[in-house]
Amino acid sequence: MMLFWTLLFPLILATLFNLAFSHLLDEEQFINAKVAVVEINENRDFNNVLDELSKDSQNQLLDIQYTTLDKAKELLNNDSIDGYLVIDKDIELTINKNGIAQTIIETVVDHYYSTLNTYHNIYELNPQSIVNDIFKDANRDYFKEENVNHSDLTVVYFYTLIGMNCLFGGFSSITLSTKMEGNLSRQGTRIAISPLPKYKIFLSTSLAIFVVHYAKMLVLLAYLIFGLNVSFGHQLSYIMLLMAIGSIVGISLGNCICCLLKTSEDTKVSVGSFISILCSFFAGMMIIDMKYLVLEYFPLAAYINPVSLITDALYSLYYYTTYDRYFFNILCLLLIAFVLSFISIIGMRRKQYDSI
Amino acid sequence: MIVFKNYLRIAKTYIHIIVIYSVIFIGISVIFSLNNSQNNTNYIKENVNIAFIDNDHTQFTSCFKDYINDNATIIDIDNDEESLKDALFFRKVDYIMIIPKSFTNDFIEGKDVSIQTMQVPDAYNAIYSKNLMNKYLNTAHIYLRAGIRIDVLSQKVKEDLSIKTKVHMNDPVDNTDLNSVASFYNFSNYALLAIIIVVVSMIMVSFHKINIRKRNLVSALNYKYLHFQLLLGNVVVSLLIWFIYVFMSFILYSHVMFSIHGLLYILNSLCLLMFILTFSFFVTKLTDNRELISGISNVVSLGCSFLGGAFVPQEYLGHFVLNIAHITPSYWFIKNNNMIASLCEFNFDTLLPIISCMIIVLLFSLFFYILSVVFNKMRSNAI
Numbered sequence: 175m176m177l178f179w180t181l182l183f184p185l186i187l188a189t190l191f192n193l194a195f196s197h198l199l200d201e202e203q204f205i206n207a208k209v210a211v212v213e214i215n216e217n218r219d220f221n222n223v224l225d226e227l228s229k230d231s232q233n234q235l236l237d238i239q240y241t242t243l244d245k246a247k248e249l250l251n252n253d254s255i256d257g258y259l260v261i262d263k264d265i266e267l268t269i270n271k272n273g274i275a276q277t278i279i280e281t282v283v284d285h286y287y288s289t290l291n292t293y294h295n296i297y298e299l300n301p302q303s304i305v306n307d308i309f310k311d312a313n314r315d316y317f318k319e320e321n322v323n324h325s326d327l328t329v330v331y332f333y334t335l336i337g338m339n340c341l342f343g344g345f346s347s348i349t350l351s352t353k354m355e356g357n358l359s360r361q362g363t364r365i366a367i368s369p370l371p372k373y374k375i376f377l378s379t380s381l382a383i384f385v386v387h388y389a390k391m392l393v394l395l396a397y398l399i400f401g402l403n404v405s406f407g408h409q410l411s412y413i414m415l416l417m418a419i420g421s422i423v424g425i426s427l428g429n430c431i432c433c434l435l436k437t438s439e440d441t442k443v444s445v446g447s448f449i450s451i452l453c454s455f456f457a458g459m460m461i462i463d464m465k466y467l468v469l470e471y472f473p474l475a476a477y478i479n480p481v482s483l484i485t486d487a488l489y490s491l492y493y494y495t496t497y498d499r500y501f502f503n504i505l506c507l508l509l510i511a512f513v514l515s516f517i518s519i520i521g522m523r524r525k526q527y528d529s530i
Numbered sequence: 531m532i533v534f535k536n537y538l539r540i541a542k543t544y545i546h547i548i549v550i551y552s553v554i555f556i557g558i559s560v561i562f563s564l565n566n567s568q569n570n571t572n573y574i575k576e577n578v579n580i581a582f583i584d585n586d587h588t589q590f591t592s593c594f595k596d597y598i599n600d601n602a603t604i605i606d607i608d609n610d611e612e613s614l615k616d617a618l619f620f621r622k623v624d625y626i627m628i629i630p631k632s633f634t635n636d637f638i639e640g641k642d643v644s645i646q647t648m649q650v651p652d653a654y655n656a657i658y659s660k661n662l663m664n665k666y667l668n669t670a671h672i673y674l675r676a677g678i679r680i681d682v683l684s685q686k687v688k689e690d691l692s693i694k695t696k697v698h699m700n701d702p703v704d705n706t707d708l709n710s711v712a713s714f715y716n717f718s719n720y721a722l723l724a725i726i727i728v729v730v731s732m733i734m735v736s737f738h739k740i741n742i743r744k745r746n747l748v749s750a751l752n753y754k755y756l757h758f759q760l761l762l763g764n765v766v767v768s769l770l771i772w773f774i775y776v777f778m779s780f781i782l783y784s785h786v787m788f789s790i791h792g793l794l795y796i797l798n799s800l801c802l803l804m805f806i807l808t809f810s811f812f813v814t815k816l817t818d819n820r821e822l823i824s825g826i827s828n829v830v831s832l833g834c835s836f837l838g839g840a841f842v843p844q845e846y847l848g849h850f851v852l853n854i855a856h857i858t859p860s861y862w863f864i865k866n867n868n869m870i871a872s873l874c875e876f877n878f879d880t881l882l883p884i885i886s887c888m889i890i891v892l893l894f895s896l897f898f899y900i901l902s903v904v905f906n907k908m909r910s911n912a913i
Binding site: 178179183186187190191193194195196197235250251264265266267268269270272273274276277278280281283284285287288289291292295296299300303311312313314315316317318319320321322325327460462463465466469489493494499 | 558576612615616617618619620621622627643644645646647648649650651654655658660661662663664665667668669671672673675676677678686689690691692693694695696697698699700821825828829832833836837841842846847848850851854
């Protein structure tokens with residue numbers, strides 16, 4: 175069963191994420207606004223504007239068809255166009271719903287009118303300048319664009335999944351710690367009377383759990399990279415280091431739960447999974463904005479949440495070219511692992527039974 | 531009805547799980563349905579979020595900022611690279627605009643100036659919004675060439691650009707609440723699957739312990755009657771959980787729920803409930819391992835919800851995913867909810883597709899009922 179939760183379940187969840195989110199960002203891509211034009215009165219200037227904007231180019235804003243009013247209404251009702259313009263004395267726009275395409279059409283008409291107004295104003299202000307062709311060069315682009323690379327938002331879902339699975343390493347340590355308790359299992363009784371120091375037992379079992387869990391994490395990583403083609407940037411060794419530290423945090427969390435709670439194994443596992451899911455929630459696994467909101471308003475909550483730290487480290491490897499943020503997250507994770515292990519060792523030492 | 535009574539007695543011990551689950555899920559459903567609703571009655575300009583970094587601080591740039599604020603939303607973000615890039619990645623802003631030092635002077639003198647922007651490649655919003663900003667600067671540029679005084683420049687530009695086209699909204703239908711209710715019920719697909727499979731199968735497993743099964747089989751009680759009582763117990767418990775959900779929808783969206791739309795949502799959800807019921811019954815015939823049951827419950831509920839479109843709306847899912855989703859009842863249930871939301875008139879033609887979807891979901895439940903009867907027979911023979 176342990177194998178299911180820590181290996182199969184993340185793989186299934188990753189596959190579901192991949193299926194559900196693969197088309198999520200398509201909506202962001204550039205498409206042009208489809209508009210029908212109904213001419214009741216001819217307006218040459220405006221037609222020129224429309225022609226200019228519907229020219230076949232990379233940034234073609236409008237896709238235009240001239241038609242009759244009835245036909246335009248029909249097209250709008252079928253959702254084949256985003257809206258239609260009626261050119262009479264004024265130009266009026268009719269739409270079905272709100273959206274960016276509708277806004278673009280409206281903006282085009284707004285621009286036409288405002289240019290007209292500018293023209294009149296200038297004519298009053300300085301009639302001479304009209305002759306000087308000041309409208310030349312009136313469509314300059316003042317923006318110098320810099321596109322950011324690696325901007326696929328959905329990768330964060332997969333990163334939270336890795337974070338969650340790191341914490342799931344705690345399940346194994348809960349099971350094992352329970353087996354080592356003198357009062358809970360015969361095996362534990364035997365270990366309790368053995369002359370071996372507690373820290374040695376603690377470290378050797380933890381190491382064994384770590385090796386097994388880390389192997390599962392690598393399977394998950396391999397599946398994400400080769401099976402689902404999730405982007406991780408190019409720093410594979412950094413990611414593997416992060417996963418190792420994440421697994422250590424998960425295992426120490428399991429140990430810590432065992433030392434602090436004196437209840438049945440089932441309850442401990444429930445507490446462990448509750449903490450993991452809660453951390454994943456605040457790292458953005460269910461609602462991606464959550465990660466940003468927490469970072470913005472309660473940064474401290476993000477620094478003590480291991481899933482959030484792991485997610486953020488992976489995100490910084492993917493999105494940033496520098497490593498400062500990555501190492502800061504690693505440092506926080508190491509601190510958390512140290513604190514949790516310290517608590518568990520304090521809880522374990524000097525435990526003695528007069529009689530079991 | 532001794533078996534039935536016993537069933538309810540065991541169900542009582544699970545009441546805390548039911549309550550905790552319901553509270554969490556209903557909480558999430560409400561957030562979810564609020565998140566997905568949008569207003570469709572008035573024309574509203576598309577909102578573009580911009581991070582505006584002004585390194586020049588002149589009257590001209592502050593007027594420019596006012597103009598941006600009228601046509602978009604300026605989001606305040608700390609002026610350090612990390613905060614800006616984070617905001618861009620999480621789509622808190624559509625693009626970042628950085629006005630360089632001495633921009634105003636260079637602009638007035640007619641030098642070749644430019645504003646640096648950072649954006650996600652090919653973002654629709656950014657391209658549109660830059661057109662708007664270019665318009666402002668180009669208009670200002672024309673006035674400058676015509677020899678306008680600097681102090682009236684911004685006012686003139688603003689005047690020209692404040693002309694607005696008349697926009698008509700075709701047949702405004704207020705389906706904001708209908709969509710919210712649809713999202714609420716869509717999410718219930720996950721919640722109901724997750725809670726009911728766990729609760730019903732946990733109770734049923736208690737009846738499957740080998741000694742109890744043997745005792746039941748040798749008792750005078752007819753095997754079919756026993757089977758019927760267990761099923762009745764399942765029905766009562768599932769109806770109870772389902773009722774909590776429906777009750778919440780009445781509290782949240784009372785005016786939609788007290789209409790034909792509301793009735794259709796309830797009927798549709800009842801069909802799904804039938805499926806969940808027979809499916810959980812079937813799961814307990816497969817295995818008695820509690821951990822395995824909770825695994826199956828998680829995988830089935832999450833799987834159906836992701837594929838069927840309970841989390842990500844169906845229109846955003848790829849064709850491939852939707853094709854697979856056809857084999858889950860969740861797909862038909864959610865598709866039906868969305869159809870109900872867009873229903874304007876009620877006659878045979880408009881209701882037919884909705885009823886067919888319900889029938890498909892019911893066929894799924896019939897299928898699993900038959901399977902569970904067959905499995906049950908096989909297992910009884912095995913003892």
